[in-house]
Amino acid sequence: MNVLVLGGSRFIGKHIVDRLLHEGHAVTVLNRGNHSYTSSNVEQLIGDRDGDLDALKNRTWDAAIDVSGYIPRTVDKASARLAHVVAHYTYISSISVYEDFSKVGLTEEDATKQLSEDKITELTKGTAGPIYGPHYGGLKAAGEIVATRNMPGRTLIIRSGLVVGPIDYSDxxxxxxxxxxxxxxxxxxxxxxxxxQFIDVRDLARWTVSSVEQHVTGVYNVTGPSxxxxxxxxxxxxxxxxxxxxxxxxxxxxxxxxxxxxxxxxxxxxxxxxLSGAASVNKVKAINKGLSFSxxxxxxxxxxxxxxxxxxxxxxxxxxxxxxxxxxxxxxxxxxx
Structure with a gap:
């Protein structure tokens, strides 16, 4: 496959790129160039996903993986731009989208946080994120909505739990x-x-790439262990x-x-x-699709x-x-x- 990764030079993105290369795929990354990908096997495009996406002109890919979509505006711009040139779009979201973390065993069907358009505009004015804190999950949930709207039936939403492992900059x-x-x-x-609950970044990357290869769509909680x-x-x-x-x-x-x-x-x-529900999220759906744990x-x-x-x-x-x-x-x- 020929895969575009939005982000791709730090932690989760880098591990996903490494996994794609390991599986023999051609990889292009789009980022601002602040953290260059050093492998000669990766094509790097420079662009600002909140502004200049001209680097994507006249290009096609089999799939896109969005690692760096922190606010709905940038997810909207990228997924709308790519809607006619990629067959499959993966959005790396977060379990932070859930509304009620007092509930044990949260599933993909549980309610997510909702932010008004006015609130989103207020929060994201002048920034492409990430915006950590109480609204992080609501912004991710809004990103899920616009990605799915722009690519109906072709979108994989990965609600990742806490991610750990080598080159983790969250500390x-x-x-x-x-x-x-x-x-x-x-x-x-x-x-x-x-x-x-947490997931090894390499397990997340492996399942993400496998799911893209199989054109998996829908929403999945991806955390661990089993x-x-x-x-x-x-x-x-x-x-x-x-x-x-x-x-x-x-x-x-x-x-x-x-x-x-x-x-x-x-x-x-x-x-x-x-908040105990945040450490007891149900991941059976992803396990049934092959998620495994180190x-x-x-x-x-x-x-x-x-x-x-x-x-x-x-x-x-x-x-x-x-x-x-x-x-x-x-x-x-x-x-x-």
Whole structure:
């Protein structure tokens, strides 16, 4: 196949491009050129998907994979432009589109967030995103609508869960690995048996490419693993990879919230019970279409090995996680109870 990837130079996009090449497909990427794809096997087109898409003129592809569509305006422009020159369009969305994360076992049929046209205009004025925060999911949901409208019957919507693995710039799993490797007492949030969901980026890429090859359409939750995975499982795996350097200190949700510890941001993967649905999303539909999962230990080990190759990768440089000073403050208060 001849495949166009919108984005394609960072994390999810790069892994999808690598998988396409592995399967023998011809790959073109369109991006602004800020992060060039270095492989000579990839054709790179320079364009601004919120403005100049002239690089797509007089071109055709068998399929397009939209990795960088964060707001509906840019998804609309790209999918409308490509509607007559590609046979299949894949939009990488997010489980963040769901309206009610108090519900356990969310399926593709559950309600998604809705934003008015006026609100979308207000939020996206002057930016092509990403716009993180409370409206991220609503903007992704609106992107799903315009992609499906522009290419009815030819669109695959992938609602991805949290994605982890090598070259992850979100720093969530890297935080736990670097902090545990540092050793000493490490705060672990809440209940050790709290469910956690994420997917190895290579599993996401493999399923995406396979689905494009098979012209799969419709909406799919794509997260993992196939079984219940707990916070304890994840942190134990991190500790094993880091030679059991750390003493894991489990601290109650209520205590952490009372100390204004930020779920997800300061302690990645931790969600309050009111949002437990985000860690128990139903992915049976995708599994029935061939979604499979790498062992947790492999994902952890490979991420650890990648981190060891990154210059100046320290806890203080990360976008996620808790500072050492803050951690000591919370642990001291916990021990003084």
């Amino acid at each position: 969530r799993l890297p935080y736990w690995l670097l902090r545990i490797k540092q050793g000493g007492d490490v705060i672990a949030p809440g209940n050790p048996k709290q469910q956690v 079984h219940v995975m707990t916070m304890e499982d994840v942190l134990k795996a991190c500790n094993r990879v880091c030679n059991n350097n750390a003493n894991i200190v489990w601290i109650d949700d209520e205590f952490l919230i009372d100390k204004d510890v930020l779920p997800w941001e300061e302690l990645p993967f931790w969600l309050p019970s009111s 062992p947790l230990n492999k994902t952890i080990q490979d991420t650890h090995d990648w981190l060891s190759t990154v210059e100046n990768m320290t806890l203080s440089n990360l976008k996620a996680g808790m500072s050492k000073e803050r951690e000591l403050e919370v642990i001291s208060a916990w021990n003084a109870k």
